[in-house]
Amino acid sequence: MVILKKTYQYRAYPSQSQKLALNHQMYLSKRLYNLLLEQSQKNFKETGKTSTKYDMNRWITEFKKKNPEFNEMYAQVCQNIADRVSKGYKNFFRRIKERKQGKKVRAGFPRFKSYVSSLTYPQSGFKPEKNKVSVSKIGNINFVKHREMEGRIKTFTIKKIKSQEWYITFSVEKEDTPLHTNGKPIIGMDLGLKEYATLSDRTRIPNPRLSNKSIGKIKMAQRRLSNKKKGGRNRKKAKIRLAKVSEHIARQRDDFIHKTSYRLVNSYSFIAYEELKIANMVKNHNLARQITDASWGNFTRYLCYKAESAGCRVVGVNPKNTTRTCSGCGNIQDIELSERTYLCRNCGLEIDRDLNASINILATAGLAGSNASGDAVRPQQKANVVESGTTFGGSR
Numbered sequence: 001m002v003i004l005k006k007t008y009q010y011r012a013y014p015s016q017s018q019k020l021a022l023n024h025q026m027y028l029s030k031r032l033y034n035l036l037l038e039q040s041q042k043n044f045k046e047t048g049k050t051s052t053k054y055d056m057n058r059w060i061t062e063f064k065k066k067n068p069e070f071n072e073m074y075a076q077v078c079q080n081i082a083d084r085v086s087k088g089y090k091n092f093f094r095r096i097k098e099r100k101q102g103k104k105v106r107a108g109f110p111r112f113k114s115y116v117s118s119l120t121y122p123q124s125g126f127k128p129e130k131n132k133v134s135v136s137k138i139g140n141i142n143f144v145k146h147r148e149m150e151g152r153i154k155t156f157t158i159k160k161i162k163s164q165e166w167y168i169t170f171s172v173e174k175e176d177t178p179l180h181t182n183g184k185p186i187i188g189m190d191l192g193l194k195e196y197a198t199l200s201d202r203t204r205i206p207n208p209r210l211s212n213k214s215i216g217k218i219k220m221a222q223r224r225l226s227n228k229k230k231g232g233r234n235r236k237k238a239k240i241r242l243a244k245v246s247e248h249i250a251r252q253r254d255d256f257i258h259k260t261s262y263r264l265v266n267s268y269s270f271i272a273y274e275e276l277k278i279a280n281m282v283k284n285h286n287l288a289r290q291i292t293d294a295s296w297g298n299f300t301r302y303l304c305y306k307a308e309s310a311g312c313r314v315v316g317v318n319p320k321n322t323t324r325t326c327s328g329c330g331n332i333q334d335i336e337l338s339e340r341t342y343l344c345r346n347c348g349l350e351i352d353r354d355l356n357a358s359i360n361i362l363a364t365a366g367l368a369g370s371n372a373s374g375d376a377v378r379p380q381q382k383a384n385v386v387e388s389g390t391t392f393g394g395s396r
């Protein structure tokens with residue numbers, strides 16, 4: 001048995017008074033977070049040790065004595081805030097370790113929060129019913145259950161996004177039978193900007209560009225915001241307007257990657273992609289905007305979690321030399337970013353650079369000891385390349 005983890009998100013409609021209560025709880029959460037962080041820093045300076053769960057609980061009790069307002073918070077929510085502080089610290093130490101290993105990461109201390117926009121009930125204090133959820137300290141909040149949940153509900157989160165809309169999320173766990181492969185073809189996948197993805201069987205998934213209409217809307221909202229006086233009421237309104245437009249575009253993008261990942265895991269039994277490319281390329285400032293827009297991180301995450309139930313396996317591989325290697329003979333040579341075609345100086349192979357990379361990605365996954373052996377991968381893929389491919393996915 002495998003435990004599958006899944007989250008369900010719904011749009012929520014708290015009443016006016018519930019919104020006030022939620023905002024107040026978030027305000028208390030922010031204060032508690034900052035107090036715990038301050039205390040942890042003090043503790044770290046004095047003892048050189050990180051704070052334990054026991055320390056945190058002791059501090060929370062002290063804060064409650066000094067400031068009875070914190071008694072208005074649900075105990076489990078307090079616990080979650082303490083966990084968030086601990087997590088911030090753990091990530092801080094992880095980054096320091098990575099720096100020592102020579103990785104280029106910033107290792108700043110965990111920061112104080114200027115606001116908290118979500119509340120998490122990690123175990124109890126909430127009960128979902130048909131179209132409402134009863135939440136401790138808040139009441140019955142209405143939401144639109146557009147699909148049923150399957151599995152055991154573990155945690156509940158309510159959040160306010162920038163456009164002032166409310167969303168609730170349930171995380172669930174479900175037991176599942178171990179993976180059976182669906183017997184479909186295996187594939188390497190090169191992620192890019194021109195094509196969102198190029199597959200080693202020549203399938204191309206075009207990158208859905210922002211429509212001129214969307215770009216116009218964003219520019220208009222940005223212009224309006226910059227014209228408003230700082231701190232004014234109208235500036236706040238313009239900010240919300242801009243957030244609404246961006247969130248709308250993000251939802252469209254999300255829809256595209258949901259559909260595309262669904263189609264892929266149902267068309268193939270094995271998908272290999274370049275793991276680190278995603279993290280590396282966002283650092284490139286010229287392309288950063290477009291890449292963030294291309295949202296590869298979410299795409300591969302969706303692929304992974306949809307793969308299980310579709311009988312598909314998704315594997316991230318090291319991107320080293322996937323672009324520079326000839327997929328025909330294994331020769332390694334440099335190729336400029338502007339060169340769209342890989343022309344091998346050793347065997348003369350002439351092949352689209354993304355297609356070449358995707359074949360190498362599959363080979364890398366195979367050689368790395370996944371379910372396909374490296375030897376079996378190469379010849380089979382070469383044969384596939386000759387066939388003409390298909391194009392599916394979003395519109396340009």
Ligand SMILES: [Zn+2]
Pocket residue numbers: 326327328329330331344345346347348349
């Ligand atoms: Zn070659």
